[in-house]
Amino acid sequence: MSGAHGVLALVHAVALVGLTPHRVRIECSRATGLPGMRLVGLPDTAVREAEDRIRTAIQRSGLRWPQERIVINLAPADLPKVGSGFDLPLAIGVLAATEQIPAASLAGLCACGEVGLDGSIRPVPGTLPTAVGARDLRTGRLFVAEAAAGEAALVTDLEVVGVRDLTEVVALLRGDRLPRESLPTPTEVPASTLDLRDVRGQPVARRTVEIAAAGGHHLLLVGPPGCGKTMLARRLHALLPPLEMDQALEVAAIHSVAGERAPDAPLSLAPPLREPHHSISAAGLIGGGSGIARPGELALAHRGVLLLDELLETPRWILDALRQPLERGEITITRARSRVRYPSRVLFVAATNPCPCGHLGDPRRACTCRPDRIERYRARLSGPLLDRIDLHIEVQPVDRRQLAGAADGESTAVVAARVLEARQRGAERWGAGMLARDLQDHQLRAGCSGRAMSTLVRAIDGLALSARAFDRTLRVARTIADLEAVEVIAPEHVEEALAYRLSAPVGV
Ligand SMILES: [Zn+2]
Incomplete structure (x- = not known):
């Protein structure tokens, strides 16, 4: 059915608002006017620039650019559509509207990918949540860049087709070629090289790290520079049990949206460990940026550890913004046109010096701070953020004899087994995934x-x-x-x- 203003071709795409997928209908119709294509329906700048990319790509691929006017409507109009991932469905729509591929082949087709000027299809951030969306919205097949096919194929119950360029897309939709198989990349849990046995002495610190890992409790480490605060935090991370498959997908989806995930990377079952520098911006930590807010370090650490060293060097108002997300396990960023939620169930580890010079209570070096400065410094530590941290400990430097001695403590493997058992006991009592902090x-x-x-x-x-x-x-x-x-x-x-x-x- 192709009337003067009837829809000639319909392709589906997925628009992400945060991690939430929304179905977008790309409807191509013919109109009177100058030849070419016209986009309507709230496209952002990158989507508008798609016209130039697609025209060159179509022409360089030996395909025909419309000699008539094609109007492309991205519906629903009130949904923001961001990024170059709409290139591929738009190009497919144009090719179908100009009868270079059969319109019937688009039934149940969803596509996502950037089109290069040479016609090549490139991966875009957010392929994984897009694939989850395509499955949940039941659009059917998903065409993505070949380089992103492994990431998309991590989602089960979805037919993923990886494509290299527009020529291949046309051949596949004409039925001239069979799709290559998109194999999901294998999962991995890299063995951590960080062992608790390396922590000499420090029985209280070792015990606290074990409790934090078992119950998901936030932890504050106070001690002079070089006393091993970061070392302890990283070993705490190594005590966390591997993620379940659905948790790993959720974590990978956040990293995919943030553009922090190589599309061909295997799915990692290791909980994330994020260590942002204390000079990080609020947007970098909490999330933000122009357009639809991107996840920050807090969301990137979801189901893992967020380590903030030199806590008091971070401005107070940024720390205050951490309070609610740490308590709720979720960040909400509200914008004029969108409200974005990212999960943030993190284990927060904060580390700080005991005084401005760092050596208060340090047996190796005397503190040079005036008492009033120490008082003001410590006053900054108190308050609402600290009140949300369950475990506070002072870490002292280890003396030379202990460092020289043999490692005598339990290994990470032994302690991690106890952590897992404690977590399982809680899950049996309160439900899967429930920790004492919940x-x-x-x-x-x-x-x-x-x-x-x-x-x-x-x-x-x-x-x-x-x-x-x-x-x-x-x-x-x-x-x-x-x-x-x-x-x-x-x-x-x-x-x-x-x-x-x-x-x-x-x-x-
Ligand atoms: Zn001092």
Whole structure:
């Protein structure tokens, strides 16, 4: 059916708002006017520039550019359509509207890819969530750049066709050629070379890292430069169990949208570890940028560890912006035309020096700070962000004799097995994926003995701790009990949990 204003060709595409896919109908119709194509329906600059790329690509591929006027409507109009990934569906639409490929071959076809001037098809960021969208929106087949086919094929229950150039696209849609198989790239969990055995001495730090990994508790490390704060944080990351397949896909989708993932990279089951520099911008940390907000370090660390070293060098207002996402496990960025959500279930590790010069309490070197400066420095540590960190410890430099001695502690493999068991115990009790940090108040109290509760109430009264500190301490006590395979929280679990709060450099 091709009337004067009837739709000649229809191709589907996926527009991403954050990670959320939306179906876009690319409708090509003939109109009166100068030859060429005209785009309507809120295309951004990159989509508008598509016309130049597509025209050159079509001509250089020995195909015909329309001698009539083709109007291409991207529907729905109120949905922002961003990026060069619309090139391929637009080119397919033009080729079908000019009868160079049969319109019937477009049934159930969805496409995503940038078209180079020579007709080659290139991968674009966000291929993975686009493929998830194509499956969930039931568009049918998905054409993507061959280089991105492995990434798209990670999504099951979707027919993925990798294409090299427009000539191949035309041959496939005419039925002249069979698609090559797009094999999903294998998954991998690289063995970490970081072992807890390398941490000499430091029994409290080792214990805290284990508790943080088991319960997903945020951790603050205070200590002089070179005392091993970063080393501890990286070993904490190595204690986390590998991701489940659906979690790994979710993480890979965020990295794909951010353009931080090579399209031919295998799916990694390792939880992410992000270590942004303290001079990072708010957009870099929380997410932002022009157009649809891109994920920041916080979302890129989803289901892994976000390590922020030299915490107090980061401006206070940026740290304040971390509070809600850390508590909710989700970031919302609101823009004039869109609201974007990214998941951010991270284990937050903050590290800082104990004073401006860094050497307060350091046996190797004397602190040169004036008392009032130390006081002001520490005042910056207190407050709402610190209140959301469950575990606070001071890390001291290890003396030479300990460094020279044999590694005597447990290895990462031994501790990671205990972490996994504790997590499984929690999951059996509360549901898959639930950690102590995710529990509701009544769930926490239900697993606490009367004596343990009295111990906690006495401590809270005596030390004037906040209601939030009460809640946080109980969560840590829950994790400690789970590490010991104990069902009911006992007074000694509460006492140990309190110790990690009281050793904080400032009272909370
Ligand atoms: Zn100092």
